[in-house]
Amino acid sequence: MLELIEGHYAYFFLMLLFMIGIYAMMMKRNLMKKIMGMSMIQSATIMVWIVSAYKDGGTIPVMDPNISLDNPDLYLNPLPHTLMLTAIVVAVVTLGVSFALAVSVYRNYNTLDENELLDRTKEQ
């Protein structure tokens, strides 16, 4: 058990972050806090990819003259990093759209509190 935790502590930490994000999205009433939770979920996902590329004793995937060419094991896997560049862009865009929507919700109702918004959308 202890070995499992020691070997995967980064994953455990990231899953915790993911769960906190989901908790914030479900339980927090303020829309901004929901956006924060959403952002935490995305960051946790991106970090899982990055951690999956990590190797003990590996170096950045840029050609190093000290490491001979027939030894690619010493470089990290660059693929997850490049993929996650795209995912970060996507995350930024969703954040932008969500802020725009939050602003327009605030303009329409003068509040960002979810319960109040739900009440007001029902009563009409």
Next chain:
Amino acid sequence: MIAQNSPALIPVLYLLAAIIIPITGYFRAGSAFYVAVLTSAAVFVVSLLGLQEVLTNGTISYHLAGWMPPLGIELVLDPLSAFISLLISFSALMVIIYAKDNVAMELPEKVMPFYSVSMLLLGGLAGMTLTGDLFNLYVFLEIAAIAGYALLAIGNKRAPFSAFRYLTLGTAGAAFYLMGVAFIFISTGTLNMVDIASVLPEVQDQTAVIVGLVLIVLGLAVKMGLFPIHQWLPDAYTYASSTATVLIAPIGTKVAAYVLIRVLTIYEFPTFIETLTWVAAASIIAGSILAIAQKDIKRMLAYSSVANIGYITLGITLANPLAFIGALMHILNHAMMKLVLFMAAGGILNKMGTLSMSRMRGFPTVMPITTFAFIIALLSMVGIPPTGGFFSKIYLLLGAIETESWFFVFAILLSTLLAVAYLFRFINIAFFRPYEKSDDKKIIQSSELTLAFGQVSPDQSPKEFESMKRNEMSLLMLIPVLIVAIGIILVGVFNGMIIQNLLNLAIPDFFVAYVN
């Protein structure tokens, strides 16, 4: 030549149009519609050519930038994806033609952005359909989703809030999907679907693979609007402008269902598939029951979408060829029904000034041709024989009977009865309800449709309809409604031909062995 490159052309044309429309729209706002219509027509032709090529010469695989898979990104046009992309481009063409008058009426100052964003949405959906790479699929999924949030946020005062709820849920769904892909990538070391299929037999019992598949399915279930997580769907569809709903409702959730097919059939059905069947059955029954309680037409249609996506999921997860064909047929039929119903609902909102069920008295007098199309679609929803809906339900039933899962047979039949209850209520009110004093109450259109961002619809004059003058939709809006309504019947009549020549080829290879 065009046919060979069609896998790349279909999404790229849409994405190009999304860029061209703001450029030409900057000089002439009216040009946006023509660019959009030309693009949709061109894509429709390209997907027809692609389908023909696939049927004669087999699967087309396009390697982006010449990088060979599994390293490069692969776009695949096989019978299944050709079928779905033809469906997307067909309904896109119909909706864009329909949109011209409706957008000018509902969002007069946002014509150019509307067309640009809808092209972006279609590009994303087409890309999701065609890609053979799990991460590329995520990117297209997010393109389609973000364009969808923007489109659904344009509507009445409540639209931004419902779009916001959709956004948080949808982003969480996409994050689940990406997390699932991460686990699959960690176990298999590849993202290409064909490549994963060759590696998966070695690792399919690993916890990481099972957790990854479960996460992917969860993420897609959010996008599809399956029962326990359908909360975003009714609000988003009801409060958005009717053109945006028409664009998103028929194909948005279907493409997510298609991706579910792709993921579940990469190698062989995963073991948790039975759970999904029960979720689908719950979705069918709950969606139908919730639809009965609705007073607003669009909201009722949204809940029936939940039920119908349940049919599709049930067909996929029953895991036998008959039910699978039923699911594919239902993707086609349900998309066409929802096209007609939502297009007609948009017309009703414009001409009668309301979408409330109880105010539909006299609707056939005011809009006879729309009523004709609307009722064809209603019959198809229930599953009355000459329409397409009957045949997809029959195949689903046969599939359920073949696996001897009697509860699901019962669920399909029960939901059909419930569909009669909620759909024929509309016919009852429209045709048979006697005149009541309260019908004379004037309806102020501006209180029914207020646009977001402080805009008010220009038509502020009170609208009365108690005189029941004939007030049909404009010709440009009627033509697509009628074409699709006739298409529903044609699909029903020629269902054997479609299944023989197209859907039979789309069944995955392992399937046949799976049953025998």
